[in-house]
Amino acid sequence: MNIASLRMFCRVVDEGSMSKAARLSFVSQPAVTKQIRQLENRYGTLLFDRMDGKMTLSKAGEVLYSYAKDIIEADNTSFQAIQEILGEHEHKIQVGASPTIGEYLLPGMLGAFKKHHQEMNFRLWVGNTPYILSKLEENEIDIALVESGVKDPNYKVQKFAEDDLILVTSHHHRWKGKEFIEVDELKEEKIIWREKNSGTRELVELALREYMMLEQMDYAMELGSIQSIKSAVEAELGISILPRITVLKELKYNILREVKIKDFSIKRALWIVQKKRRFKKSAEIYFEQFLQSRI
Known part of the structure; x- marks a missing residue:
């Protein structure tokens, strides 16, 4: 199976149109159409319904989308795991935080962490809890730091501070x-x-x-x-x-x-939220341990 075609399929779904997916992927719209057609031929069914110029997921497309997201996540995770073994991984961690944590607590904590891990680089998103959790769900961040407890069996939730x-x-x-x-x-x-x-x-x-x-x-x-x-x-x-x-x-x-x-x-407690994964980047492990050590 072509992972690139699944990635493009998910991008079309997420963006709502082939033209937007093509623009974000820096390819032509016919190239996107070709990848979607290849998937439809593989599964023997249409993945989108097209009516009055609008494109919506078919029933088959809805089923494939959930599996495609899992396949893409597994592909990304396996690549990161191999890079760790080869020693070619990037020392970077992507963190999302709710406003109070991101603006007032996290800057000092990142400074303290960097003193012991100077090779680490951070990318930080700040937004309300639903926005940050959506970033976590889409694998755009490694760790979410939020002010309200999260009750979801797919997440690992730990307290790291109290205010x-x-x-x-x-x-x-x-x-x-x-x-x-x-x-x-x-x-x-x-x-x-x-x-x-x-x-x-x-x-x-x-x-x-x-x-x-x-x-x-x-x-x-x-x-x-x-x-x-x-x-x-x-x-x-x-x-x-x-x-x-x-x-x-x-x-x-x-x-x-x-x-x-x-x-x-x-x-109130402040919480670390992570996806339950078979593999964690070493940077994520180090930062999680650092946060836990400050309780």
């Missing part, structure tokens, strides 16, 4: 002289939220709901990034509950202030 979410105010806020506040005092202030469906926001809302405080909160605004929230809090537009790792610098230099809430805490 807590804390209440932050401007440095000169009226609560600055208090050792702590009561949870019901939160309703006296306007709260600045992350956007809906943010993992951080979901945790905060869950905790406030348990204290029957969520409906009593006065919403100031919703912002799409932690950096914009920190700036808004500094400008005294409201208060917020944010991951500690994202405000360490602001707390150190008295830009923001942590205010403790009596008998109220939000903790």
